[in-house]
Amino acid sequence: MINPAALRVLGADPERSHPADLPPSALARLQECLHAATPSGDPATVEYREPQRCVLQLRKIELRSAAGRPLGQLLHMRDITRERQIDEMKNDFISLVSHELRTPLTSILGFSSYLLQGKLGSLQDSQRMALESVHRQARRLAAIISDFLDVSRIESGRIEMKKEPVAVATVAERVIEDLRPQANERAIRLELAVDTDHGPVVALGDEQRIAQVLTNLLGNSLKFTDKEGLVRVRLQRQGREILCQVIDTGCGIPADELPKVFDRFYQVEKVVIRKTGGTGLGLAIVKNIVEAHGGRIWIESEVGRGTQVSFTLPAAEEIPITASATRH
Amino acid sequence: MAARILVIEDEPENRLLIGLVLRNEGYDVLEAEDGTTGLASAERHRPDLILLDVMMPGINGFEVYERLQQHPCLRAIPVLMLTALAQRAEIERAVEMGVTGYLTKPFEPNDLLAAIAGALASARERRTAS
Numbered sequence: 001m002i003n004p005a006a007l008r009v010l011g012a013d014p015e016r017s018h019p020a021d022l023p024p025s026a027l028a029r030l031q032e033c034l035h036a037a038t039p040s041g042d043p044a045t046v047e048y049r050e051p052q053r054c055v056l057q058l059r060k061i062e063l064r065s066a067a068g069r070p071l072g073q074l075l076h077m078r079d080i081t082r083e084r085q086i087d088e089m090k091n092d093f094i095s096l097v098s099h100e101l102r103t104p105l106t107s108i109l110g111f112s113s114y115l116l117q118g119k120l121g122s123l124q125d126s127q128r129m130a131l132e133s134v135h136r137q138a139r140r141l142a143a144i145i146s147d148f149l150d151v152s153r154i155e156s157g158r159i160e161m162k163k164e165p166v167a168v169a170t171v172a173e174r175v176i177e178d179l180r181p182q183a184n185e186r187a188i189r190l191e192l193a194v195d196t197d198h199g200p201v202v203a204l205g206d207e208q209r210i211a212q213v214l215t216n217l218l219g220n221s222l223k224f225t226d227k228e229g230l231v232r233v234r235l236q237r238q239g240r241e242i243l244c245q246v247i248d249t250g251c252g253i254p255a256d257e258l259p260k261v262f263d264r265f266y267q268v269e270k271v272v273i274r275k276t277g278g279t280g281l282g283l284a285i286v287k288n289i290v291e292a293h294g295g296r297i298w299i300e301s302e303v304g305r306g307t308q309v310s311f312t313l314p315a316a317e318e319i320p321i322t323a324s325a326t327r328h
Numbered sequence: 329m330a331a332r333i334l335v336i337e338d339e340p341e342n343r344l345l346i347g348l349v350l351r352n353e354g355y356d357v358l359e360a361e362d363g364t365t366g367l368a369s370a371e372r373h374r375p376d377l378i379l380l381d382v383m384m385p386g387i388n389g390f391e392v393y394e395r396l397q398q399h400p401c402l403r404a405i406p407v408l409m410l411t412a413l414a415q416r417a418e419i420e421r422a423v424e425m426g427v428t429g430y431l432t433k434p435f436e437p438n439d440l441l442a443a444i445a446g447a448l449a450s451a452r453e454r455r456t457a458s
Contacts, residue, residue, distance in 0.1 A: 104341065110346075
């Protein structure tokens with residue numbers, strides 16, 4: 001049996017075609033679809049260019065009797081051409097935004113940075129102050145563009161997460177060293193505690209993305225922790241997971257705000273965010289990356305005492321290789 | 329003698345920035361506004377290093393790189409790619425193709441200078457070893 005919609009997507013005329021007498025082209029497509037479709041896991045897709053573009057998502061279901069005897073197969077075909085086109089348009093738009101916004105920023109950041117270094121002559125204090133503002137804001141804009149692109153790519157599933165053994169402590173050390181100057185400015189202690197009693201702290205994941213998660217979380221903690229406070233990263237293995245925690249003695253988040261912090265564009269207090277220069281996207285990116293690894297993330301906080309963000313990553317079985325210790 | 333650097337970049341403001349920074353640091357700078365002009369300039373002037381933008385009208389940076397690799401006299405020139413794409417697939421493609429390095433726009437002049445110094449030093453080492 002074959003329904004009219006299926007005949008249409010196979011390129012046959014539902015008014016004229018009989019299921020038992022399909023035109024050779026439609027029969028060939030049907031056989032190709034049956035071959036491509038898998039009974040379980042992610043649905044397969046096939047794409048035809050003629051007579052017009054058609055993208056089909058396929059699922060195959062094995063039909064069996066109550067006794068388990070095979071009765072046949074059910075092929076489910078969904079026309080996803082329009083969805084695919086919209087996705088491609090979105091991707092093109094993202095590439096355009098990425099290119100068109102980053103290109104002018106190169107000159108703005110580059111010239112302001114070069115002038116600030118005094119390479120084109122000495123600057124008066126007021127000139128320096130003005131240029132520093134241009135440079136700071138350009139950097140902020142670059143970070144916003146980067147965050148937007150990340151959110152978009154991650155949410156559309158177009159970001160590839162590598163699955164390699166990653167020595168999380170090495171990654172954390174690197175991130176901490178990168179952020180130490182920022183911590184030192186306000187005399188905040190930045191610590192790393194690695195508990196290896198329950199096994200090696202080696203995750204299975206994407207080193208660069210794990211570093212991005214830690215950078216975002218530590219960056220947040222540093223922003224919201226007062227002078228002479230403490231920000232600590234704690235790492236340990238818990239069964240088949242690696243538990244990572246970023247703990248600070250910052251201002252904390254009110255209980256009623258906690259469920260919303262991982263939403264896109266969420267900002268606890270807009271005034272504070274504006275002062276600290278966030279985009280409201282950092283935690284949404286973090287959550288997406290952790291979940292794309294198959295991990296979980298949660299937050300605990302108390303106003304005036306501090307915040308603890310915990311997330312898990314799948315542990316690498318045994319210890320084949322540790323992550324590269326080189327900087328990227 | 330100052331190292332000669334060819335900058336192939338379609339965006340005039342970025343050429344202005346890169347040219348100014350490099351000349352200020354004592355490099356001999358050649359500029360090309362597209363891939364075709366860049367390839368002709370490379371063939372004529374045999375630069376010590378090429379800074380190559382990826383997204384350009386006409387032939388893009390990847391195609392320029394491929395053509396450089398096909399040229400027996402130009403394939404050894406170190407190439408640093410400049411990309412605003414910042415997508416891992418694009419960067420990995422550049423690395424797989426064998427480019428010496430890449431910089432993601434926007435970049436700081438110091439990062440550019442450090443990348444150039446590193447690429448020139450590696451090229452010198454290779455020449456000495458061979």
